Amino acid sequence: MENLNVYAAKMAPQQEFLAGGHRACQGCAELLAARLVAKTLGHDYIIANATGCLEIVTSSYPHSAWEVPWIHVAFENAAAVASGVEAAVKILQKKGKYPVDRKITILAQAGDGGTVDIGLQALSGALERGHDMIYICYDNEAYMNTGVQRSSSTPYGATTTTSPAGAADPLGQHTMKKNIVEIAAAHNIPYVATASPSYPFDLMEKVKKASETPGPAYIHCFVPCPTGWRMAPNLAVSIGRIAAESKVFPLYEVVNGEYRMTVTHKKHRPVIDYLKPQGRFRHLNEDNIAEIQQQVDKSYERLLKKVKMSSTELD
Amino acid sequence: MAKRVGIEVSLAISEAVKLAKVDAVAAYPITPQTHIVEHLSELVAEGELDAAFIPVESEHSAMSVCAGTSAAGARTYTATSSQGLALMNEILFIIPALRLPVVMTIANRALSGPISIWNDHSDIMSVRDTGWIAIFVENGQEAFDLTLQSFKIAEDHRVLLPISVNLDGFTLSHVIEPHEFLDQDEVDRFLPEYKPAVQLNPDDPVSMGTVGVPEIYAEAKKCQDEVLKGSIKVVKEVFAEFAEMFGREYKVVETYRAEGAETLLMTMGSVSETAMEAIDKMQEAGRKVGLIRLRLWRPFPADDLRAEMGSVKTLAVIDRAVSFGGAGGPVAGEVRSALYNVDDSPYIASFIAGLGGRDITVDDFIEMVDQAEAMAKVNEIHEYKMIGVRE
Amino acid sequence: MTKKYNEKAWHEYELGFMVSRPGCSAEYRTGDWRSQQPQTNKEKCIKCGVCYLVCPEGAIVLAADGTYDFDLEHCKGCGICATECWTGCISMVEEGE
Structure with a gap:
């Protein structure tokens, strides 16, 4: 648990808008994150959900886990559907034709495949047009719903069913994880953040900020997947913490172009602490791990430079 | 009173859409549909049409935005042609399954390849089985009249299905023809405000587009086909009401x-x-x-x-x-x-x-x-x- | 008697096969998936609520005395609560023990 007052958990909103009985695997951090997001946004919001784990496990007919209005159309278009909902609610409220005149938050949610790969165009369009909505990507770093195929969000060295580590090619995934957070930030939108349910208050705070920010907000949420990452389900929350502590997944936000770390660590753990509990990295040798350590250090330094530059500008 | 106007057919369609007081238009430009959506964006910019105009980054998103606007309860319109319709294909199937009464003009154009901007019906024929009502028009007056009637057909609670109004690209869309326009009060009498049967609303939450498990998928498809087939009755009723009010008669087979x-x-x-x-x-x-x-x-x-x-x-x-x-x-x-x-x-x-x-x-x-x-x-x-x- | 969802005729469903009962997935018992279940030593519990916060199922509920109970109809037995508990008062025990 994050380094807060031990009793802080009691202060989280008690209401639930994502019911139990959903069909997610044991220890699914995506569902944990979605539950925390739902808690934070409360009653007055509408979800446009992409096809993916979150969609199928929460909406198996005749059931729905959602206690708020929810629509699923297809895989690659959550951002576009949400754009439509946002535009419609806005114009209907203006014309006095919408049944609710309170502010309604519009939330698009999708997995990494639905965001960084097939949904990238619709996402870019929605961010560029400036719809007042939140887009959350729940990143479990592969196509888990279809059986753990690699996406462009799969990290270097991870074995998946379409980037398998084999005798002739022992590495697994050859490419670096696509930096979608920077792509979102490059749209000059007012709010971009990374988040993780391993830091529930940081996540909830960011969702709150995103909902209060006029215009588009993008949150990239790191959601460990015990099934796809081949690790024990009880580790789903702790591994997310190690990801932050080892600089693999730093927690930061970009507010109007200004970078700020939201969770910092006095001392960082080596990446091996993060890689070791996960079966998807078990095949890596020392050289591979050293290479990953180098990559992680380098991108973290790059991030720190941006943070530093932002704080200088603020001075 | 109705007035006679010589105008390009594309613009007459936009005027019909304006008279229908649509709430939302999402569109991506493609020849030869462009004049329709250009004119609509102009009408919005000039304040003559109080609607959200969403200039999307692709036709796939155009139809996806339409899913969102229609599900939120907005009277929704879009227009496309050829490759654009092909790019929408995936979403075309989902709109009627969700029972969303989107109205779309298709300025019919040949499909690539080789790339052709000229007219034939390969675009609409390739989406025959998507579950939309599809109407063909032959001249500008029909395009104007049937665009208006389409909203009434689509939004009828016995139907709640999307409609495409097909007109030949260039050979009809770009010609200047005389049209009998209707006045706003005449249109208002014919086409009342859209009352959604269900809409995304936090005070009455529903989940739309849930997983179609094998126990219900066949019933879902049977339902869609029965409603589509049954819509012919409503089509005929609307044609009759229009003829009664404005004197122009339409039949499903002429x-x-x-x-x-x-x-x-x-x-x-x-x-x-x-x-x-x-x-x-x-x-x-x-x-x-x-x-x-x-x-x-x-x-x-x-x-x-x-x-x-x-x-x-x-x-x-x-x-x-x-x-x-x-x-x-x-x-x-x-x-x-x-x-x-x-x-x-x-x-x-x-x-x-x-x-x-x-x-x-x-x-x-x-x-x-x-x-x-x-x-x-x-x-x-x-x-x-x-x-x-x-x- | 109302028909079950898999007994209805095609015309007896809601518009567009939507689901209009919010949160009705709770009717589905995922507790059957479990091979281990959490147990709390309530004497060691400091009532912090961390277990409640990190449960992906929302299956940990506040009890009258400020400690937390498990909704065993939905708990899938993932063990996150036991791993995250500050005092170690939650342990996972084999089902049926």
């Missing part, structure tokens, strides 16, 4: 000088006007020919078609698209199915003509009648014949 005809040409879209000339010419020469036009393509008006087959011995169906590797043009295939097993059903000849902007002349129509009658005489077994192609 005929021209078909009484007592032994041979009928069958067309869809704006070529019908040339076909009429051909019919006039042949009748002057004493031939028993007439014209039948399909206004409604989906749901397919099989009963209405059969009712027109009285004395007909030969039916020459003109398709403007190829069903590759198939046993005839797509329309001819439907017509053959509808008339098969019907007593004394006519001989059906399948012609494909007018692909990718190729003209179909009066003489071409006469040639098709000649060929069809000759083929009927010997009951020639054939799949289709392409007219006006170099062999």
Whole structure:
């Protein structure tokens, strides 16, 4: 648990808008994150959900886990559907034709495949047009719903069913994880953040900020997947913490172009602490791990430079 | 009172959409649909139409945005053509399944490749089975009238299905024609405000687009097909109400000088006007020919078609698209199915003509009648014949 | 008697096969998936609520005395609560023990 007052958990909103009985695997951090997001946004919001784990496990007919209005159309278009909902609610409220005149938050949610790969165009369009909505990507770093195929969000060295580590090619995934957070930030939108349910208050705070920010907000949420990452389900929350502590997944936000770390660590753990509990990295040798350590250090330094530059500008 | 206006057909469609007081328009530009959406964005910018105009980054997103706007309860419109319609394809199937009454104009254009911006019906035929109501228009007045009527049909709570209004790209969309416009109060009387049956609303939350498990998927598809088939009743009611109010009559199957005809040409879209000339010419020469036009393509008006087959011995169906590797043009295939097993059903000849902007002349129509009658005489077994192609 | 969802005729469903009962997935018992279940030593529990916060199922509920109970109809037995508990008062025990 994050380094807060031990009793802080009691202060989280008690209401639930994502019911139990959903069909997610044991220890699914995506569902944990979605539950925390739902808690934070409360009653007055509408979800446009992409096809993916979150969609199928929460909406198996005749059931729905959602206690708020929810629509699923297809895989690659959550951002576009949400754009439509946002535009419609806005114009209907203006014309006095919408049944609710309170502010309604519009939330698009999708997995990494639905965001960084097939949904990238619709996402870019929605961010560029400036719809007042939140887009959350729940990143479990592969196509888990279809059986753990690699996406462009799969990290270097991870074995998946379409980037398998084999005798002739022992590495697994050859490419670096696509930096979608920077792509979102490059749209000059007012709010971009990374988040993780391993830091529930940081996540909830960011969702709150995103909902209060006029215009588009993008949150990239790191959601460990015990099934796809081949690790024990009880580790789903702790591994997310190690990801932050080892600089693999730093927690930061970009507010109007200004970078700020939201969770910092006095001392960082080596990446091996993060890689070791996960079966998807078990095949890596020392050289591979050293290479990953180098990559992680380098991108973290790059991030720190941006943070530093932002704080200088603020001075 | 209604006024007569000479205006480009694309703009007349935009004016109809304005008079329908749509709440949301999402569109991506594609030739030859552009004039329609340009004019709509202008109407919004000028404050003449109080609607959200969402200029999306692709047609896939255009239709996806329409899903969102319609599900949130907005009267929703879009327009496209050809490749744009093809890119929407995935979402086209989902809109009727979610029962969203989106209205879309399709300025019909050939599909690539080779790339062609000119008119035929390959775009609409390729989305035949997506579950939309599909209407064809032949001239600007029909485009104006049927755009307005489409909202009323789609939004009827017995229907709640999307509609495409098809007009021939360039040959109709870009011509200037006289139109009888309706006044806003006339339109308001005909087309009241859209009342969604269900909408995304936090005070009454629903989940739309849940997983269709095997126990319900077949029922979902059966329901969709029954509602689509049943919509023909509403189409006819709306046509009748429009005729009653404004005096212009529409039928799901239209005929021209078909009484007592032994041979009928069958067309869809704006070529019908040339076909009429051909019919006039042949009748002057004493031939028993007439014209039948399909206004409604989906749901397919099989009963209405059969009712027109009285004395007909030969039916020459003109398709403007190829069903590759198939046993005839797509329309001819439907017509053959509808008339098969019907007593004394006519001989059906399948012609494909007018692909990718190729003209179909009066003489071409006469040639098709000649060929069809000759083929009927010997009951020639054939799949289709392409007219006006170099062999 | 109302028909079950898999007994209805095609015309007896809601518009567009939507689901209009919010949160009705709770009717589905995922507790059957479990091979281990959490147990709390309530004497060691400091009532912090961390277990409640990190449960992906929302299956940990506040009890009258400020400690937390498990909704065993939905708990899938993932063990996150036991791993995250500050005092180690939650342990995972084999089902049926």
